[in-house]
Amino acid sequence: MARTQQERDRERTRITDDDGVAIESALVGDKLELSYPSSDETIVECARLDIPEEAITALVGPNGSGKSTLLKALSNHLKPDTGTVRIHGEDLDSFDQKELARELGVLSQENDSLGSISVEDLVYHGRYPHRGFFDGPDEADHRAVERAIELAGIEGIRDTELGQLSGGQKQLAWIAMVLAQDTDALLLDEPTTFLDVHHQFRVLETIRQLNEEKGVTVAVILHDITQAARFADYLVAMHDGKLYDWGPPEEVVTEQLLADVFGVEATIEYEPELQVLPKRALPDR
Amino acid sequence: MAGAESVSGHATTGQRDGWVTGTLVVFCLASTVVTIVAGLIQVSFGEYSMTLFEAWKAVFNPEVIFDLNAWASFLFGTARPDMSTDSIVVWDLRLPRVFVGIITGATLAVSGAVFQAVTRNELASPFILGVSSGAGFAVLATLVVFSGLAPFLPLIATLGGTFAFGVVYAIAWKGGTSPVRLVLAGVIVNMVFQSLQQGLFFFADDLGVVQTAIAWITGSLTGTGWEEVRIAVLPALISIGIALAGARQLNVLMLGENTARSLGMRVERVRFFLSGVAILAASVAIAVAGVVSFFGLVVPHIVRNTVGGDYRRLMVGCVFAGPALMVTADVGARLTLGTQMPVGVVTGLIGGPYFLYLMRKQQSMGEL
Numbered sequence: 178m179a180r181t182q183q184e185r186d187r188e189r190t191r192i193t194d195d196d197g198v199a200i201e202s203a204l205v206g207d208k209l210e211l212s213y214p215s216s217d218e219t220i221v222e223c224a225r226l227d228i229p230e231e232a233i234t235a236l237v238g239p240n241g242s243g244k245s246t247l248l249k250a251l252s253n254h255l256k257p258d259t260g261t262v263r264i265h266g267e268d269l270d271s272f273d274q275k276e277l278a279r280e281l282g283v284l285s286q287e288n289d290s291l292g293s294i295s296v297e298d299l300v301y302h303g304r305y306p307h308r309g310f311f312d313g314p315d316e317a318d319h320r321a322v323e324r325a326i327e328l329a330g331i332e333g334i335r336d337t338e339l340g341q342l343s344g345g346q347k348q349l350a351w352i353a354m355v356l357a358q359d360t361d362a363l364l365l366d367e368p369t370t371f372l373d374v375h376h377q378f379r380v381l382e383t384i385r386q387l388n389e390e391k392g393v394t395v396a397v398i399l400h401d402i403t404q405a406a407r408f409a410d411y412l413v414a415m416h417d418g419k420l421y422d423w424g425p426p427e428e429v430v431t432e433q434l435l436a437d438v439f440g441v442e443a444t445i446e447y448e449p450e451l452q453v454l455p456k457r458a459l460p461d462r
Numbered sequence: 463m464a465g466a467e468s469v470s471g472h473a474t475t476g477q478r479d480g481w482v483t484g485t486l487v488v489f490c491l492a493s494t495v496v497t498i499v500a501g502l503i504q505v506s507f508g509e510y511s512m513t514l515f516e517a518w519k520a521v522f523n524p525e526v527i528f529d530l531n532a533w534a535s536f537l538f539g540t541a542r543p544d545m546s547t548d549s550i551v552v553w554d555l556r557l558p559r560v561f562v563g564i565i566t567g568a569t570l571a572v573s574g575a576v577f578q579a580v581t582r583n584e585l586a587s588p589f590i591l592g593v594s595s596g597a598g599f600a601v602l603a604t605l606v607v608f609s610g611l612a613p614f615l616p617l618i619a620t621l622g623g624t625f626a627f628g629v630v631y632a633i634a635w636k637g638g639t640s641p642v643r644l645v646l647a648g649v650i651v652n653m654v655f656q657s658l659q660q661g662l663f664f665f666a667d668d669l670g671v672v673q674t675a676i677a678w679i680t681g682s683l684t685g686t687g688w689e690e691v692r693i694a695v696l697p698a699l700i701s702i703g704i705a706l707a708g709a710r711q712l713n714v715l716m717l718g719e720n721t722a723r724s725l726g727m728r729v730e731r732v733r734f735f736l737s738g739v740a741i742l743a744a745s746v747a748i749a750v751a752g753v754v755s756f757f758g759l760v761v762p763h764i765v766r767n768t769v770g771g772d773y774r775r776l777m778v779g780c781v782f783a784g785p786a787l788m789v790t791a792d793v794g795a796r797l798t799l800g801t802q803m804p805v806g807v808v809t810g811l812i813g814g815p816y817f818l819y820l821m822r823k824q825q826s827m828g829e830l
Contacts, residue, residue, distance in 0.1 A: 214637065215637055252724065254720065254723060254724075274723070274726045274727065274728050275726035275727075276726075277726065278724065278725055278726025279726070282724070283720075283724035284724070285718075285720040285721060285724065287718075287720075288717075288718065288721060291716060291717065291771070292771070293770050293771035293772070294713075294716075294771065294772065298481075298713075298772065299717075302713065302714055302717060302725060303725070305714055305725040305726060305727065306725055306726035310707070310711070311707060355724075358725070
């Protein structure tokens with residue numbers, strides 16, 4: 178035990194924010210090498226990844242940079258070839274599936290569209306890890322579901338079937354399901370992609386509210402760098418399966434990064450607030 | 463709007479038991495009525511002629527219904543107490559056929575519904591997945607070659623079904639399965655097992671056995687008696703019970719593999735376990751009634767179209783609709799097409815076109 182404590186202390190001292198105050202990490206990926214079972218090719222190599230506690234971290238990068246793969250490893254959907262992922266200092270492997278689902282909520286990018294399930298029923302499925310095989314829902318389940326529905330702002334459509342909702346409403350329903358899981362950490366894979374602006378903001382505001390009120394740690398893949406720069410506390414920029422840079426948006430987002438990682442020429446304004454203004458695509462490198 | 467009035471309703475606790483809808487209740491009641499009516503018609507006609515009144519009087523004869531010895535003889539095979547000829551004909555010859563129909567109808571419907579959720583494939587059924595032909599081959603081999611093992615038929619059928627299912631899955635597996643690949647693998651395995659079944663005919667000693675075997679391959683309730691009820695009732699109750707209890711797991715599986723895993727389900731294990739239950743359920747039916755085609759495929763569709771896709775409702779609906787349709791189909795086979803006509807002929811003749819209609823009506827078919 179003493180040794181893990183020591184390790185934890187070491188982690189703590191490793192990262193500090195601007196004022197030199199130590200930041201604790203909810204999720205840590207260590208010496209990760211990731212590949213899919215169908216091929217030998219290593220997709221992601223990452224010596225160290227930190228998802229700081231009680232903050233929102235956005236993973237950004239172009240298509241195919243390995244963001245989703247990395248998120249899959251963090252959520253135990255993909256077993257790393259080498260390296261470990263720890264949540265609150267404990268190895269993911271030491272959890273059984275349900276225990277992990279009580280610690281970590283995950284929303285995948287593609288959610289199979291089920292037509293004939295009501296929003297409320299879907300949200301109740303979020304309580305799965307808290308219930309036994311034969312248990313009915315109890316008071317705590319009802320409360321968690323009500324809270325999740327309220328937080329996602331979907332009271333008005335709770336009895337509507339999923340098939341009749343717009344893409345944005347569907348996404349909010351799925352997010353409510355993950356919220357009902359009542360976890361300290363959330364991993365979201367592109368929750369705003371394909372949504373109209375209104376629903377993009379509603380999704381992001383829901384996440385922000387959850388983070389501020391409940392101190393939930395969030396790691397979210399955002400495909401829009403301008404949005405990520407404004408929204409997240411920390412950015413993780415991925416490029417070609419490697420971690421390009423990590424830190425608060427003001428430090429990470431530079432013209433260099435936009436050129437190197439995203440292949441665009443852009444101007445960046447830091448005052449009054451961080452703003453990315455992409456101009457044109459750079460010729461292929 | 464409907465949403466507004468239900469908000470107040472949801473504030474009350476215990477609302478979550480509200481998955482029982484009016485439609486479901488009506489559907490189940492209607493199914494029960496159909497089962498009873500079809501059952502009564504079934505017991506009223508036959509070679510031993512009785513008036514409707516006599517037959518129904520025999521069915522509801524309190525001296526039989528409340529006679530423990532009679533039930534012991536039915537269910538445990540003890541000596542039958544004396545009863546009138548009418549009672550014997552109705553209770554010993556005709557009613558068990560209805561009961562076997564009820565059991566096979568319920569188990570096949572439940573089995574199909576579970577398979578459709580586990581594979582997330584609308585086209586899945588015990589037949590498509592090879593379970594029917596595998597179990598069928600095992601049973602046929604038992605009947606023709608090892609006739610002494612008859613009491614263990616459900617078990618033997620389960621072994622055969624499990625083996626065939628394993629082969630189908632192994633063929634279709636390529637880092638996951640797709641509905642089309644699964645169906646194709648099923649077709650292949652079915653063909654192999656059907657050839658094996660036909661090959662077995664040449665080992666049969668006499669024509670009588672061959673005729674039984676053919677009727678059996680088509681799926682027939684002809685000549686089923688209390689013995690079949692005895693063999694089937696316990697594994698049927700067990701498998702249906704587990705399937706009903708597992709309805710919520712099936713609902714979560716329907717959310718997709720990734721989501722189910724994120725929610726803390728050990729997906730492979732649950733899938734495996736519930737597939738086992740579905741194989742058992744199908745094998746029970748196959749052991750006593752043979753391969754009734756299309757039944758496990760079509761009934762869950764009918765139920766789904768009526769009560770919706772929530773498996774808690776769907777499963778209950780299947781348990782009621784399966785018997786109703788099976789007993790009705792059997793009555794249809796026996797009374798309109800001739801006394802020896804296997805019920806599988808009727809289910810095939812009706813189920814096939816119905817499925818064709820579904821295919822035409824729905825834009826896409828395959829993944830659930």
